[in-house]
Amino acid sequence: MNPKLRVLATARSGWFTRADTVEAAYSDSELRQRLRAGQWSRLSRDVYVEPGGWPVDESPWDRARRLHLLRTRAVVHRMGDDVVVSHQSAAVLHGLPSWGLDLTRIHVSRMRGRQRSDAVADVHRTRFEPGEITVVGDLRVVTPARAITEIACVSSYEVGVVLADAALHAQLITSDALLSTADRHRYWSGSPAARAAARFADALSESVGESRLRVLMANHGLPAPVLQAEIRDRDGRFVGRVDFLLPGRLIVEFDGEHKYGGSGDVVLAEKGREDRLRECGYQVLRTSWADLDRPKATADRIRRYLPDLGSCTTPRWP
Numbered sequence: 196m197n198p199k200l201r202v203l204a205t206a207r208s209g210w211f212t213r214a215d216t217v218e219a220a221y222s223d224s225e226l227r228q229r230l231r232a233g234q235w236s237r238l239s240r241d242v243y244v245e246p247g248g249w250p251v252d253e254s255p256w257d258r259a260r261r262l263h264l265l266r267t268r269a270v271v272h273r274m275g276d277d278v279v280v281s282h283q284s285a286a287v288l289h290g291l292p293s294w295g296l297d298l299t300r301i302h303v304s305r306m307r308g309r310q311r312s313d314a315v316a317d318v319h320r321t322r323f324e325p326g327e328i329t330v331v332g333d334l335r336v337v338t339p340a341r342a343i344t345e346i347a348c349v350s351s352y353e354v355g356v357v358l359a360d361a362a363l364h365a366q367l368i369t370s371d372a373l374l375s376t377a378d379r380h381r382y383w384s385g386s387p388a389a390r391a392a393a394r395f396a397d398a399l400s401e402s403v404g405e406s407r408l409r410v411l412m413a414n415h416g417l418p419a420p421v422l423q424a425e426i427r428d429r430d431g432r433f434v435g436r437v438d439f440l441l442p443g444r445l446i447v448e449f450d451g452e453h454k455y456g457g458s459g460d461v462v463l464a465e466k467g468r469e470d471r472l473r474e475c476g477y478q479v480l481r482t483s484w485a486d487l488d489r490p491k492a493t494a495d496r497i498r499r500y501l502p503d504l505g506s507c508t509t510p511r512w513p
Contacts, residue, residue, distance in 0.1 A: 196245055197221075204245065207272065210265045213241040238262065239315045242269045256293055263287050263298040270301045270316045271334055278303040279328055279335045281319060282349070285342035288331045292361050294403045295354035296346070304337070324379060339367045340376040347377075347392045348385030353410050355392030360406040363398035370396070399423045404449045405438055407487050415494030418442055418501070428475050435468045443502045446472060446479045 196204065200219035204211040216226050226243075229235040235243045244265055249258070267284045280288055282302035287293060301316040304323075312318045327341045337345070339362045347355025362368045370393075377393040380386055395413070399422035400406045412420065420439035426446075428434055439447040469479050478500055486493040 208265065208268055210238055210242055210244050210269050212243070212269075216243075238266050238269060242266075259298050260287055260293055263293075263301070266315065267301050268334070270303060274303065274316070274318075276335070278305045278318070279323070279337055280304075280331075281321075281337045282317075282342060282345045285337045286339075286346060286358060288334065288336050289339045289342065289362070289367060290365070291339065291342075291358050291367075292403050294357055294407075295350060327376070338372075338376075340372045343368075343373065344377050344380055344383075344386075344389045344393070347389035348380075348383050352388040352392050353407060355389055356395055356410050357403050357406045359392055359396035360398070360400035360409075361403070363396055364401060366398075370398070397422060401438075402449065402451055404451050404484060404487065408439070408447070408449050408482060411487060411490045411494060412439075412497065415490065415498075417494060417497060420447065426472060426475060426477065428471070434471050434475060437472070441497070441501060443500065444477045445497075445500050446477050447497060448479065448481050450481055450483050 197219055200211060200215060200221070203215045203219065213223075213226065226235070230237060230243075234245065234247065236246050238244055244262075249261070253261070263284065264287060267280055267288065271278055271280065280302070281304040283293075283296040283298060284302045286296065287298070302319065303316060304319040304321045306320070306322055323337070323341075327338055328335055329338050330336065336342075343355060343358045343362060346358060359373055363370060363373070373393045373396060374390075377386070377390040381390060383389070395410075397409070400409060401423070405422075409420070409422075412418075418441055420441045422439060423436055424440035425436050426434045426440075437446045438449050441447060472479055480497060480500060482493060486496075
């Protein structure tokens with residue numbers, strides 16, 4: 196990439212157009228040649244990026260987020276400053292988890308105008324209440340609370356909980372702001388799921404896996420756990436902080452992909468911690484991503500270790 200095109204691309208956080216390449220003295224044949232060689236990649240029609248500087252070990256989900264952000268900027272540039280980034284595109288801009296989100300399309304909203312959805316972007320017609328628009332970088336974006344409500348209405352209760360937990364944990368929103376936003380839009384299609392997710396959300400949930408496991412346990416009538424409980428021995432010495440503490444001195448831990456990765460010393464330290472928890476009279480069950488894909492079997496496994504607590508009236512959500 197020559198210096199002139201690099202300046203143009205850098206000013207747009209990495210993306211550039213065919214018109215930019217022409218201005219930087221590239222011909223269409225040179226553009227096609229670079230696409231075939233993999234030096235440049237097509238983001239959308241007449242929009243390109245140079246992926247050479249991206250991390251070679253970047254995970255697929257991080258790559259999807261990176262491309263989505265670039266496409267979002269290109270769409271806003273093309274559609275004009277009156278659009279507001281919304282839905283999952285806003286969630287990605289706010290740094291929320293992308294689990295359960297369809298990042299194949301860009302979502303923007305506007306109150307008026309003739310611009311319609313196209314092959315790249317969905318344009319939503321809506322109205323904004325005071326305080327529902329903020330700025331991220333140089334883009335106008337709906338607030339995290341509004342984005343979570345929008346997404347929960349069109350996706351699922353579980354996705355809403357994952358996003359709400361993450362936003363609360365990162366202190367991007369308050370519980371009151373989340374609840375008031377969901378209630379304010381109670382006439383939207385899908386709002387019952389959004390309002391329920393807002394009420395179930397908990398800032399103590401520390402990962403997507405923990406949030407999904409909380410939903411799983413509630414869906415299957417298990418008692419509500421204590422999150423991030425501190426366990427101490429009989430002398431009051433700190434033993435560990437656990438993901439979930441349930442009746443019957445049952446500890447349930449969620450092992451994310453990288454939670455105990457690394458050196459053997461880390462694995463041995465975690466095994467020693469678990470031994471000390473058992474010495475204090477606790478049972479320890481470990482769960483993983485695979486367990487979330489078999490919810491009934493996982494709930495039955497947890498239930499076998501619980502005392503007989505009778506039926507639970509926690510509402511079930513899909």
